[in-house]
Amino acid sequence: MSPTRNAGYPEPGKTTVYDTTRSIDLDTVPLNGGVLLKVTYLSIDPYMRNKMGAPQEGKWAAPQFTLGQPLDNFGLGRVIRSDDSNFKPGDYVYGFLKFEEYVVTSSAGLEKLDNQAHIPWSAYLSAAGMPGQTAYFGYKEFVKAKKGQTIWITTGAGAVGSILIQLAKRDGLRVIGSAGSEEKVAFMKEIGADVAFNYKTTNIDDLLEKEGPIDIYWDHVGRESLDIALGHINKYGRIIIAGAISGYNFGHTYAYQNLFNIDQRSLTVTGFNVTDPELAEHWGEAFAREVPVLIARGDLKHREEKTPFELAGDALVRVLKGQNTGKSILVVSESG
Amino acid sequence: MSPTRNAGYPEPGKTTVYDTTRSIDLDTVPLNGGVLLKVTYLSIDPYMRNKMGAPQEGKWAAPQFTLGQPLDNFGLGRVIRSDDSNFKPGDYVYGFLKFEEYVVTSSAGLEKLDNQAHIPWSAYLSAAGMPGQTAYFGYKEFVKAKKGQTIWITTGAGAVGSILIQLAKRDGLRVIGSAGSEEKVAFMKEIGADVAFNYKTTNIDDLLEKEGPIDIYWDHVGRESLDIALGHINKYGRIIIAGAISGYNFGHTYAYQNLFNIDQRSLTVTGFNVTDPELAEHWGEAFAREVPVLIARGDLKHREEKTPFELAGDALVRVLKGQNTGKSILVVSESG
Numbered sequence: 145m146s147p148t149r150n151a152g153y154p155e156p157g158k159t160t161v162y163d164t165t166r167s168i169d170l171d172t173v174p175l176n177g178g179v180l181l182k183v184t185y186l187s188i189d190p191y192m193r194n195k196m197g198a199p200q201e202g203k204w205a206a207p208q209f210t211l212g213q214p215l216d217n218f219g220l221g222r223v224i225r226s227d228d229s230n231f232k233p234g235d236y237v238y239g240f241l242k243f244e245e246y247v248v249t250s251s252a253g254l255e256k257l258d259n260q261a262h263i264p265w266s267a268y269l270s271a272a273g274m275p276g277q278t279a280y281f282g283y284k285e286f287v288k289a290k291k292g293q294t295i296w297i298t299t300g301a302g303a304v305g306s307i308l309i310q311l312a313k314r315d316g317l318r319v320i321g322s323a324g325s326e327e328k329v330a331f332m333k334e335i336g337a338d339v340a341f342n343y344k345t346t347n348i349d350d351l352l353e354k355e356g357p358i359d360i361y362w363d364h365v366g367r368e369s370l371d372i373a374l375g376h377i378n379k380y381g382r383i384i385i386a387g388a389i390s391g392y393n394f395g396h397t398y399a400y401q402n403l404f405n406i407d408q409r410s411l412t413v414t415g416f417n418v419t420d421p422e423l424a425e426h427w428g429e430a431f432a433r434e435v436p437v438l439i440a441r442g443d444l445k446h447r448e449e450k451t452p453f454e455l456a457g458d459a460l461v462r463v464l465k466g467q468n469t470g471k472s473i474l475v476v477s478e479s480g
Numbered sequence: 481m482s483p484t485r486n487a488g489y490p491e492p493g494k495t496t497v498y499d500t501t502r503s504i505d506l507d508t509v510p511l512n513g514g515v516l517l518k519v520t521y522l523s524i525d526p527y528m529r530n531k532m533g534a535p536q537e538g539k540w541a542a543p544q545f546t547l548g549q550p551l552d553n554f555g556l557g558r559v560i561r562s563d564d565s566n567f568k569p570g571d572y573v574y575g576f577l578k579f580e581e582y583v584v585t586s587s588a589g590l591e592k593l594d595n596q597a598h599i600p601w602s603a604y605l606s607a608a609g610m611p612g613q614t615a616y617f618g619y620k621e622f623v624k625a626k627k628g629q630t631i632w633i634t635t636g637a638g639a640v641g642s643i644l645i646q647l648a649k650r651d652g653l654r655v656i657g658s659a660g661s662e663e664k665v666a667f668m669k670e671i672g673a674d675v676a677f678n679y680k681t682t683n684i685d686d687l688l689e690k691e692g693p694i695d696i697y698w699d700h701v702g703r704e705s706l707d708i709a710l711g712h713i714n715k716y717g718r719i720i721i722a723g724a725i726s727g728y729n730f731g732h733t734y735a736y737q738n739l740f741n742i743d744q745r746s747l748t749v750t751g752f753n754v755t756d757p758e759l760a761e762h763w764g765e766a767f768a769r770e771v772p773v774l775i776a777r778g779d780l781k782h783r784e785e786k787t788p789f790e791l792a793g794d795a796l797v798r799v800l801k802g803q804n805t806g807k808s809i810l811v812v813s814e815s816g
Contacts (some may be wrong), residue, residue, distance in 0.1 A: 367739065372597035380756075385743040396740035403739075404702065406751035407721040413749040415742035420716075 153464055156457025160215070168246050170224060178250040180229050181221030186243055187269040188459045188472035190364075190389045192217060214242040215456070218274050219476075220257075220265055221247065229257065238268055243456060245476055248336060261436035268470035271446035272436045274418055275303035278386055280431045281423040282362075283311045286384045286414045291316035293359035296352070298369060300337060301328035303471035304386065304445070308362060309337050310444055320355055322348070323368075324466040331469070335445050343369070352376040365389055367398040375403035377411060382387075385415040389464070450475050489800055490532060491697050496551070504582050506560060514586040515567050517557030522579055523605040524787075524795045524808035526725045527698075528553060550578040554610050555812075556593075556601055557583065567592065574604055579792060581611025581812055597772035606773045606807035607782035610754055611639035614722055616767045617759040618698075619647045622720045622750045629653035629695035632688070634705055636673060637664035638648070639807035640722065640780070644698060645673050646780055656686075657690055658705075660802040667805070671781050679705070688712040701725055703734040710738035715746060721751040725800070 154160045172255025173180060195209045209215055223231050228251040231237065237255040257268055270276065287295070295312050299305040300321025305369035312319045313336040321337035323329060324344050332340035339355050341348075349372060352358065359381050360477050361373035366388030373383065388396065408412060416423065440446035451459040462468045490496045495769065509516060518571060531545045545551055555577035560568050564587040567573065575590040576584050593604055606612065623631070631648050635641040636657025648655045649672040657673035659665060660680050668676035673689050677684075685708060695717050699711035702724030724732065743747060752759065774780035785807025787795040798804045 292503055366743075370739075388740055388743055397737045398739070399733055399735040400739070401733045403706075403734070403736070404724055407702075407724055407747060407753075408751070409755050410752050412751075413742060415744070415748075416746050417743075420746050 148200050153461050154193070156455075156459060156461065159196070160457035160460060162454045162456065163214075166244075166246075170246060173248055174452075175225060175248055176225040176250075177227045179228060179254070180225040181236075181237065181241070181247045181249065183221040183241060183245055183247055184475040184478070185232050185266045185269055186219040186453070186474040186476060187217050187274065188240065188273075188454075188456065188474060189217060190387060190463055192460060193464050203239050214244055214269055216240060216242045218269060219243075220268055222431075226251070236265060238273065243453075243474075245453070251410070259436070261440040263436055263439045266448055266450070267436075267439055269473050270303055271307055271439050271444060272439050272447055275471055276307050276427075276435055276446075277424075278305045278418040279307035279311060280435060281418055281427045282384055282386055282416055283308060285383065285415065285423055285428070287312070287319055287360055287362075289315045289317050289360070289405070292318065294318040294320065294356065295339075295360040295362065295375060296320040296322065296356075296358045297362045298322050298333045298343075299364040299387075299466070300340065300390070301447075302364070303361070305364065306331070306335055306446060307444065313337075317458050320352075320358065325469075327469060331447070335376050348372050349375070360384070362386065363388070366396070371398070371400050371402050374400070374405050374411075377409065378403065379409045379413050381409060383411060383413040385413065389466075394426060446471065448473050489797050490529070490793060492791075492797065495532070496793035496796060497791045498792065499550075500648055502580075504584075506582060509584055511561060511563040511584055512586075513563045514584060515559050515564060515573075515590070516561040517573065517578060517583045517585065518560050518576070518583055518610060519555055519557040519583055519812040520814070521602045521605055522555040522577065522789070522792075522800050522810040522812060524792070525553060525611075526723060526799055528633065528712075528796060531802050533754050550580055552576060552578045554605060555579075556604055562587070571641070572601065574609065579789075579810075581789070595772070597776040599772055599775050602784055602786070602809050603772075603782070604638055605809050606784055607643055607775050607780055611807055612643050612771055612782075613760075613764075613767055614754040615640045616771060617754060617763045618720055618752055619644055620720055620763050620766070621759055622718065622752065623648070623696055623698075624718065625651045625696070628654065630654040630656065630692065631671075631698065632656040632658065632692075632694045632709060633698045634679075635670045635723075635725070637702040637783075637805070638700070641666070641698070641700065642782060643780065645671050649673075650708040653696075656688075656694065658682075663805060667783070672696065681777060684708050685705035685711070692741050693800050696720070698722065699724070702732070707734070707736050707738050710736070710741050710747075713741065714747065715745045716747060717747050719747060719749040721749065767770055782807065784809050 180330045219247050220238055223235040231251050237254045250387045295317050297305050297308050300309055301323040309319050309321055320339040321332035322341050322434045329342050331338045356376040357378045359378050361383045363370050363385045364387035449468045449470045450473050453474050453476045456474050459472050463472045559569050559571040567587050571595045573590045630652050633641050636645050637659040645655050645657050655673045656675040657668035658677050658679045665676045665678050692712040693714045695714050697719045699706050699721045700723035735739050784807050785804045785806040789810050789812045792810050795808050801810045
């Protein structure tokens with residue numbers, strides 16, 4: 145059921161390669177009803193590691209990258225040519241793109257951005273894009289915050305976690321944030337965390353004994369972190385699982401001690417993916433209406449770490465090791 | 481966090497003792513505002529094992545039985561004397577009672593039964609009582625059944641599981657039931673399970689490969705069973721945890737392989753206890769209105785296994801080993 149995955153981090157230049165051998169004729173390449181984009185920014189996210197495992201078979205197989213083919217992920221670009229009358233040259237679009245300087249793609253999944261709030265385009269890969277939606281959709285749908293309750297947010301300085309901290313503080317929650325460096329701890333405090341700690345130098349059991357118990361745990365980590373949370377969560381607590389970064393690298397088998405508390409303490413544990421259709425149905429419009437405006441006003445802070453396209457492999461390793469400060473974004477072309 | 485518990489089964493005559501040394505004067509014993517009951521039936525349930533662990537300390541300590549004192553659990557009795565004008569001699573009551581032939585107890589937690597449906601009194605410890613409520617409350621609140629979906633119900637021949645099978649079939653679900661003997665498999669089929677299997681003689685992975693995937697898993701078992709369910713459940717599946725009988729006896733630490741699917745498949749895992757106040761608020765009236773009538777009509781079948789009071793220790797071991805056929809009920813006095 146649970147295939148053995150290649151353990152460890154990707155190796156830039158070896159398992160992830162910047163390939164300069166391909167070319168494209170921008171004037172003549174056939175569009176087949178789609179569009180030609182000049183790519184501006186591409187997103188680097190931890191879940192991409194999960195598409196780099198051993199090939200899986202059968203009905204439970206997770207989508208995998210294809211060996212020898214470009215990676216893909218959410219990105220932004222400017223339309224250069226178009227076979228679809230809904231998209232005109234000059235339009236700025238968001239979509240799931242191949243990691244290439246110029247992309248020919250179907251227009252089916254593309255979203256045209258009007259950016260009425262006049263925020264930097266790259267924010268649409270960050271607080272105004274998928275990570276912001278992950279935080280906002282999951283927070284609204286599952287956290288069911290009650291003022292004064294305590295939430296522990298993991299990877300609290302990251303693209304999703306930092307938005308969560310701010311949403312939780314706006315609702316009057318007491319926020320405990322965790323991350324892997326002193327610099328990230330400082331950032332979590334700056335954006336409002338009541339308690340912020342470096343999980344690499346902190347005994348988390350002791351910390352939660354003092355600062356807990358918690359009512360809500362937002363998990364991006366899995367394994368030991370999830371198990372500790374299960375030990376320090378109040379009756380009727382809620383656990384939201386939006387990632388399992390420790391498992392992406394090191395496998396998902398783990399000897400949990402505290403799972404029994406799901407029953408014992410009447411907990412709810414919810415996993416979700418930002419692409420689950422119900423979430424966008426429930427919260428998509430509210431997100432598009434509220435979040436870019438909050439960003440423009442400075443009421444929702446976020447950080448970006450931009451990396452040149454040719455260092456994509458290094459950027460991915462940084463994200464998987466938690467070394468990035470702010471949302472990791474590849475700059476393919478600033479002048480899209 | 482997770483204390484080591486004494487492993488293994490209780491030993492009748494040694495760790496559970498039928499004590500005949502106590503006596504009571506029915507005419508003069510002071511009631512202190514409460515009532516004197518002649519106890520008729522007492523319930524034996526798996527969760528009682530969980531109150532027989534090593535003493536725990538601190539804020540997470542689960543309630544434990546006190547060494548040298550009577551066990552307690554849900555039971556029935558007839559009022560003999562009363563200091564409370566709401567309870568009269570002759571009233572039949574349900575409550576949380578000490579395991580004694582005669583009990584002096586506060587009337588605060590007692591419920592007077594009128595039994596308008598004229599079902600056997602003992603049913604109020606079974607389908608019309610706590611096990612029935614566990615099935616009904618949990619089913620209505622968390623299963624959110626959609627016709628045609630597949631549910632796997634563990635301990636499907638038990639007091640809770642057998643009611644669940646029948647509720648699920650009434651809603652048009654496809655039901656897979658599991659239990660630990662051929663006799664129980666036959667009973668599950670008799671009450672409507674589409675697929676019924678003996679987990680002791682079945683490769684569950686293979687069975688679910690053929691009969692699954694499942695949409696809903698109702699867990700009374702934990703550990704390997706829960707992990708297998710996590711491997712065979714569809715996207716957006718629901719897992720309801722209402723017990724963890726394998727953990728009661730053998731500890732709760734287990735190396736889960738498939739927990740990652742909570743996130744990967746957008747699952748919801750909910751633990752609950754029948755005593756959680758919201759459940760009775762939502763479903764208590766509907767249960768009292770519907771279930772005794774369904775039982776009286778024969779539309780909701782249940783089985784009871786009655787044991788004389790002096791063999792209480794053996795009855796508990798039978799329940800923990802899954803040897804009982806039907807709800808385990810101690811007969812203290814049929815003529816209450």
